[in-house]
Amino acid sequence: MSDSNRITERITFCIKGELWEQIPKFFEELHPADIAEIINHAPSSTHNKLFDLIDDSIKPDVLAELDDQTEADILEELTDEEISDIIEEMAPDDAADVLGELEGKRSEEILELMENEESEEVRELLQYDEDTAGGIMTTDFVAASATMTAEEAIDYIGSLEFDEPLYYLYVVDAEGRMTGWIQLWELLKQANRNLSLEKMAEKETISVHTDTDQEEVARLASKYDLSSLPVLDRQNKLVGRITVDDIMDVMEEEASEDIFKLAGSNDSELEDTSPLQACKARLPWLLITLGTGFVSSLILKSFMNHITMSEVVALSFFVPIIMAMGGNTGIQSSTLIIRGIALGASHSRKVAKIITHEIIAGASMGLICGATIGLWARFMIAHNGPSAIAPSFLAVTVGIALFSAMAFAAVFGALVPVLLNRFKIDPAVASGPFVTASNDIFALLIYYGVTLAMISAVHAVV
Known part of the structure; x- marks a missing residue:
């Protein structure tokens, strides 16, 4: 039995025995996804109690992994201030997913409590339909001018902070339209340090628009073995990217939806x-x-x-x-x-x-x-x-x-x-x-x- 399974069993025992003071030390040894799974399977009456026992630094990661119903149970008991503090630490796409599940009035009140930069990013994502590329993309991406050298691009990337892992540098023109892409490891090669991004960039790009259906996004990512997909607006300007974790979520969601339809039901049962x-x-x-x-x-x-x-x-x-x-x-x-x-x-x-x-x-x-x-x-x-x-x-x-x-x-x-x-x-x-x-x-x-x-x-x- 793996260590995570042993810890999960101990936490389950503590939940049944209401030994709440012992649970935080076990949570410290688990990945946020494992903690979310434990809360998902725990009795609904304990959801908020367990979430309170999590260290504040990983609450955003755990919240992003929770099932919709469990997430709704927890958000219902949290204050607007508590939610805004947690959401500010989340990736923009995850924050938009959480706020998208709340009533419009409460969602707007939480956005008002957030810092301007974070709230604007989330507002931008909330305008897209949840089943489209715009609805699942994140605005965390790296774009650089074609005139930059690889060394300048490395310094630029190093000065940024991101909530999602990076795989590609996108090359854009003066109007923000994507002209190519570069894998990050290419920038690190000593022989490329003085080359301009324009010379290094791959011109053949595979991208989607904000209104592209998420099922088509998943199909493209699977077909071309992509770990990230750039997203363009109607003017073909780069506005975001879809990361591999969101692509996998879409695949799971679409598969579940089709399975329910095969059985003459729908995914509302989830x-x-x-x-x-x-x-x-x-x-x-x-x-x-x-x-x-x-x-x-x-x-x-x-x-x-x-x-x-x-x-x-x-x-x-x-x-x-x-x-x-x-x-x-x-x-x-x-x-x-x-x-x-x-x-x-x-x-x-x-x-x-x-x-x-x-x-x-x-x-x-x-x-x-x-x-x-x-x-x-x-x-x-x-x-x-x-x-x-x-x-x-x-x-x-x-x-x-x-x-x-x-x-x-x-x-x-x-x-x-x-x-x-x-x-x-x-x-x-x-x-x-x-x-x-x-x-x-x-x-x-x-x-x-x-x-x-x-x-x-x-x-x-x-």
Whole structure:
């Protein structure tokens, strides 16, 4: 067991025993992120007590790592003066995140208590939507004129104070527009000390604008292995940068959001764990699924009107299999397409290639599974005594129905995310309850149609 785990266990023991005076010495041995995790998992009634026991010097770092609900609990008990003192020591982007969770009036009062320079930086960040590059960037960055030498740039950087680690020096013109970038270790090379930044700078820059969606920011950072991304305003002036820790937070947030959508819920459950909130988040999709159940029951009822009861009984054995296989095939296809879209495969050729791949794969799997279920259907009916349906007829009917249902589900599951993406709707909504419920209906209709077609063909031959 690691030292941090042992310390965490001791703190947990102290919380349960209300041994508050022993906790500060344990906190001194932990990273702020570990302290935040302990507070997050502690009973809500102890959040403020534990936060008070933290050394003032690391309170800003701990506050930045807390879950939204825990952070809200603590801020509610702190005075405006206490919050302003803590926020002044935070990175501008973290400070903006904290103030963004407060009511507008209280947020403004706290900003008034802060020093002018810090408050202006935070105000600038608060004007951007929280899900954009502007909303997650920090205004802590190093920009220097192209006429500077590497040695002058090193001296300049050394005179500055930053809350976030630095990776790049951005080169700008007289109007503040970025013309290039330099990795800091290049400045330190002895051979480069007298070179101008203009000669050293990489001209090919990858940047984002303040209104760029955070998901696109994360995709670019992942694609080009970037530890920091410069942010430009509408006039292409450098206004901030997005650091690797914020990029990782975005990736986690977007992944969580998509996972919740796959389950027919939303990420509000992360902030509120009450049963009522869970019901509110999940019930809409469940009601839609219930509605498709009503449609399915009507299809089965109509089915009974066209064939005899004994035939219905024999055919009903395979309804769950056909519905389940169609639903699973659709989910597989939609998940692959959604993943492709998330990775930037939005070009029509790439999407068309993936859809074609899914059609062929769906048809192939349907052929194999259809043949298998056909053989099983014949075996089961043939060894079950006399039946209203000939074993061979049932085998062919069920086999064709399953093949058709799976082939259709593959196409449907692949097309729906593409169409939603074209209409600027998050394609993650297409996976999960939507595809499953829709495929249940279509699978039944296919089974119904194949069966009636087969019966009509037999009657025509006879």
